[in-house]
Amino acid sequence: MSSASRLTGLRGAERLLADLLATNGPSTRTELARLAELPVSTVTSATGRMLARGDLEEVPQIPGSLPRRGRPAARLRLSPRAHLTGVVVLTPRTIRTALVGDDGSVAGREEVAFDWLQCSDVVAECIQRLGAARRRSGLDAAIDHVVLGRPGPHQQGVGMPLLTPHPEPSGAASPPAAAWLLDDVQPALEEAFDAPATVENDANLAALGEAGFGVAAGLQHVVHLKLVTGMGAGVIVNGQLVRGAHGLAGQLSHLTVDLGGPLCACGSRGCLGKVATADQLLDSARSAFGLGIDMFDLLGLSAQGDHGVRRILEDLGELVGRHLAPFCVMLDPQMLVIDGTLGPAAAPVITGLRNGLRRSVPPVMSRSLQITTGTLGTDAELLGAARLTRV
Numbered sequence: 001m002s003s004a005s006r007l008t009g010l011r012g013a014e015r016l017l018a019d020l021l022a023t024n025g026p027s028t029r030t031e032l033a034r035l036a037e038l039p040v041s042t043v044t045s046a047t048g049r050m051l052a053r054g055d056l057e058e059v060p061q062i063p064g065s066l067p068r069r070g071r072p073a074a075r076l077r078l079s080p081r082a083h084l085t086g087v088v089v090l091t092p093r094t095i096r097t098a099l100v101g102d103d104g105s106v107a108g109r110e111e112v113a114f115d116w117l118q119c120s121d122v123v124a125e126c127i128q129r130l131g132a133a134r135r136r137s138g139l140d141a142a143i144d145h146v147v148l149g150r151p152g153p154h155q156q157g158v159g160m161p162l163l164t165p166h167p168e169p170s171g172a173a174s175p176p177a178a179a180w181l182l183d184d185v186q187p188a189l190e191e192a193f194d195a196p197a198t199v200e201n202d203a204n205l206a207a208l209g210e211a212g213f214g215v216a217a218g219l220q221h222v223v224h225l226k227l228v229t230g231m232g233a234g235v236i237v238n239g240q241l242v243r244g245a246h247g248l249a250g251q252l253s254h255l256t257v258d259l260g261g262p263l264c265a266c267g268s269r270g271c272l273g274k275v276a277t278a279d280q281l282l283d284s285a286r287s288a289f290g291l292g293i294d295m296f297d298l299l300g301l302s303a304q305g306d307h308g309v310r311r312i313l314e315d316l317g318e319l320v321g322r323h324l325a326p327f328c329v330m331l332d333p334q335m336l337v338i339d340g341t342l343g344p345a346a347a348p349v350i351t352g353l354r355n356g357l358r359r360s361v362p363p364v365m366s367r368s369l370q371i372t373t374g375t376l377g378t379d380a381e382l383l384g385a386a387r388l389t390r391v
């Protein structure tokens, strides 16, 4: 797809000028007028509209290249900000949509309640949601890359490789899986949008976001951890996202921590995601705070410094830290980033993680390893999606 063909909705002179810039590279208005066989005034007004929308930008002047007399004519080029990633991030209960530019700009953002069990056609859902995001944003540029983020591993050509092909019975500790998760919908997304598409694990997206635009920007060895609202890890080594052979790299939720524990949908027993679930955290809190407490309440109480809730979250961090230690020794990361959506509630989780790791990694590692909260909140996944084609 050419640079110019990404700019949809252009009419007449604007379309012609975009094509000329894509073919000839940066040009002055006078050069464009000559090539387009249009009056300079027409080119000036058309490029003015395109500059205002961000479709074009002026090329910075190189010091020493200025002519001796007079102001040099500005050269225009197609703006790299016209490259847009359409992002849809699903959880079992929410859907988040946005258009994200390479520069980290986010437009047309929306997050609403969503029941993925009721979703029979996820591709149609993406078409409808991203169409609405374009209308909200007012952006005229076409979507260059579509990213569908969701929990769990993704294997190209397979879909979610861990799950057994049946939903868990109602009353199970974790939400049952939607049938569409079992298929790889990437080819259908590419056909529907006529653009490259990627299906990606949400923790991987968050890792890319924090390593590109957030607290880990500039670091090469980073692990992003989701520990309370879902469980998973996004792993970046040498600046590259690590997916593994089956998309299973970083599937923290499926570390076996209790050989005789409950059966998991992956086929193993006693997986971490089965013995330290959000529901189990809530059950602990309900014994003290009553049945009405939910995850938002729990995180709010932690942020307010409630000792009981902080102890629950610290215990969770310590459990994960103990089992994460061999992983840290193998990878030697510079930073562990805790899910930024937790906000101040992450502090006791970090304390627990430090305690869990301290006894099981070399002292030089426990002293130097940074453990901190992400700074991008729910935007981490959106911004990470825009970096997928760049790392």
Ligand SMILES: [Zn+2]
Residues within 6 Å of the ligand: 253, 254, 255, 264, 265, 266, 267, 268, 271
């Ligand atoms: Zn498992």
